[in-house]
Amino acid sequence: MTSMEEMQFNMAYRQSPSLPVLCTTGTHYDVGYNTGVTFSNNIRQYVNSSKRICEKIKPYYDTQEGRELYDIFLKATEDSYPQYCRELKGISDGSGVPFEMLFLLNISPEIRRHLERDTTPKVEADGCSDIFLNGPNLKLLVHNEDCDPLVKQYGYMLNTKIDDVEGKERFLAFCYPGIFPGPAFAVNGDGLVITIDGLYPKHVTLGAPPRYFVNRSLMRMTDIDSAEKLARNAGHGMAFGFCANISSIRNTEESWVLEIAPGHPNAGTQIHTIEEGTELDPNYYFRCNSYKHSTVEEATYHSSTHRMIRAQELPAPKSLHDILNILGDTHHGLYPIFRTPRETDRSETVLTVSMNILNKTMNLYQGNPKYKPYPFLSLPLELDKDII
Template sequence: MLAWLQSAGSHHDIGLALGRWGAEACRTHLLGSPAWAEIQQWRGSPQAAAMRANVDLFFPWIRDELEGLAEGLGLSFDEVFLWNCRGDLWALAPDGCTTVLAPGRLAHNEDGHPGFAGRCGLAELRPSGAPAFVSFVYPGSIPGHAFAVSDTGLAMTVNNIRARRSTTGVPRMVLTRAILAVRDPDQAVALLRAYPRAGAFHLGIGMAGAGATHSVEFSAADVSSEQVGQRRLHANHAIHAAQATLPQIITASSRHRQERGEWLLARGAGALDILADQGDAAEPIYRDSVEDTDDENTMATIDIDLSGPLASWTVYGPPGRAQYRGEGIRRV
């Protein structure tokens, strides 16, 4: 069951609340994990210092959120900052996901560290002087790198891209957190182009009432945005022509989910049926095996309808079991 959290106030206050909520899960399921040990090897490195300097320069309010998060978790800022740079520094960080995109609709499987199954949540956050939003949240991470809907009508889903080459730009999770403070998809793409980018992500971005949905891939080298004219699927590797030369890792799971999803799309399968599919037993789209080859499991599924004046959304736990529904950022 996903938790439902609410917090309002300064960015530090919001980070503090998220840290206190996630502290126990991090102590029991993250701090002793191979993933945590892998990323903490970067402590004191020039790369980490450069990314931290970029956050301080360009997004001091997200620095405040990270400081609050670290305080709430009872961990050092350096440890928590590195964990929130995991995909920039380590191409095999355990972040997955699959998205089905269509005009006016986004449907998404959020795949992450299996130890967090049943320990994640949805957070209704109201930062002072910024748009309020509802976001999927992982213990130990700032919001905005999974799926989210803001009170401006913006909706976003996020997929991992395992880029082999990153730079010392702004961490990718900081950039997607910053997107939740903009008003519309055009501003989101402009933000990505305005700052140096460290890692790579795929975003599904749409706007309530606007009709258009966008598939956006960004990396250190480029930002590509494509308007979605017909249904398409995105797993965990760059597929835009503009990213054709991006050095990346395409795991067996990512390749099989992309191929299986496209096969199902061609046969007219519905978005939620695709996201629940386990027809490829070895590398299913819906992932719940302790032996998953990428060490990732599906934490939740969201279906977002952007055809009306407010984003209408449903979040599912196990396939077919609705846990939360909302309009805009209001839970209904």
């Protein structure tokens, strides 16, 4: 089979809703290697097909400034997260994609912001939308995964148990090709459910580890306090920004929003607690890609502003059906909540995921959930910590 035939075969295979799930155990390197071997074609095709990688990330790496930035981030990452560098080396060895290329993928948010540091962005950044609904009998965290459209074709799930010198990890996570678990959505063995919204500070903190590595570290959290500690990453901090939306299937009364801002030697953190409402008036909280509880100088992206405005115009949801109607809203012609690629916006809502905290289920939707409100895949939120 030629490379073109191989690409056409894989594209045909993924046209209908589908999502491969890899179950694997071992050390960080083992799990990385098994991921690389299993999804080598997905990773290679993504690296070779993505315009933002081919037209921005790779050419920048070939400049002196790009190499210097790469070296700065590599040193900061090796100092803070040597286990995840081993994991990335495993993905590289398993997939045959050079380590340098994979590391570039995992520092791509910092590279893009650094390249745009003195300009107003012309095209929207990746970014997701989230809704919490917290009542006595209904507790939901629902998330639109907005990212590079190619992720719909080449993304995958990782169901893993890691036992290494740094300790044990257990999680189920959605992954972008060649990028660590953590930047999208996941649940871990301690019953912590997490979805991520990218945030876009105006400046990158050089000398601190990249955002995706901090995302990856949150797979180890055991409660909201440990999540904040991991995000602060004392002594090292973080180069960029994101928001972690967190619920617990074991401590169901409250949910939390953890905003993280760049900083060195500590990242800035701010926790907002979403209390339980009443049965008739559950607590509703919508967020997307701007800081709500922290004071941070941000880059301006219109999509986040318009999604927030539109969500405020719509009636507060009382059910999952209502939430899916909001997350599927396409009212705004340029910057809708449910995103599809256009001249002003490079992102697509590749998946919607509903975390039902009381029923302990994760339901995944592909296509607009307002019109396709039935999941194509359901997975448990309660993971056995001893077996996969």
